[in-house]
Amino acid sequence: EVQLVESGGALVKPGGSLRLSCAASGFTFNIYTISWVRQAPGKGLEWVSSISSKSTSINYADSVKGRFTISRDNAKNSLYLQMNSLRAEDTAVYYCARVGSDGWNDYWGQGTLVTVSS
Amino acid sequence: EIVMTQSPATLSVSPGERATLSCRASQSVSNNLAWYQQKPGQAPRLLIYGASTRATGIPARFSGSGSGTEFTLTISGLQSEDFAIYYCQQYNNWPLAWTFGQGTKVEIK
Numbered sequence: 001e002v003q004l005v006e007s008g009g010a011l012v013k014p015g016g017s018l019r020l021s022c023a024a025s026g027f028t029f030n031i032y033t034i035s036w037v038r039q040a041p042g043k044g045l046e047w048v049s050s051i052s053s054k055s056t057s058i059n060y061a062d063s064v065k066g067r068f069t070i071s072r073d074n075a076k077n078s079l080y081l082q083m084n085s086l087r088a089e090d091t092a093v094y095y096c097a098r099v100g101s102d103g104w105n106d107y108w109g110q111g112t113l114v115t116v117s118s
Numbered sequence: 119e120i121v122m123t124q125s126p127a128t129l130s131v132s133p134g135e136r137a138t139l140s141c142r143a144s145q146s147v148s149n150n151l152a153w154y155q156q157k158p159g160q161a162p163r164l165l166i167y168g169a170s171t172r173a174t175g176i177p178a179r180f181s182g183s184g185s186g187t188e189f190t191l192t193i194s195g196l197q198s199e200d201f202a203i204y205y206c207q208q209y210n211n212w213p214l215a216w217t218f219g220q221g222t223k224v225e226i227k
């Protein structure tokens with residue numbers, strides 16, 4: 001069974017930093033692109049970042065470029081999102097999602113809540 | 119950036135009836151379009167990819183159609199578990215970017 005489990009969400013002050021993790025199991029992690037997608041309270045879905053299977057292709061939404069860094073450790077079947085210079089508008093549930101062969105997100109984790117507030 | 123626009127924002131439907139949801143892209147995305155269902159407090163679930171292919175385990179009452187800039191998700195014979203928010207997503211220019219529509223809430227009439 002494919003499983004993605006996010007962790008690391010917390011309450012953080014504006015300007016602070018946080019590192020999210022996503023633990024994967026039930027599939028061959030090192031052959032899939034993985035994405036981070038977020039959802040602000042009561043709002044829709046927003047793609048944040050993605051990383052290819054060997055970390056050779058990394059992309060970010062303009063809203064987080066220069067502040068967030070995605071990475072992965074295939075030996076540990078894990079995905080990470082380092083978030084710096086956090087803003088109130090980064091408050092959201094952050095999901096990791098596996099990317100299917102042609103670009104859709106076929107499996108999602110349950111999400112982890114990040115709250116940026118003073 | 120490709121902008122995805124969904125309509126209507128809210129759709130009120132009686133159980134057993136048909137629901138038709140629309141998604142429009144600001145430029146052609148070919149058939150690189152997915153639909154997701156999200157229930158309160160849950161992660162999104164993939165319903166449709168390639169504009170019309172049902173994901174594994176998705177009931178036949180869910181169907182997708184369209185290509186280019188106009189897409190439709192049809193739910194035939196709505197069941198109680200189908201009342202949720204539905205999002206479309208284009209992945210035409212992945213891995214550079216993905217964009218989602220703002221969602222359509224299907225509620226009980």
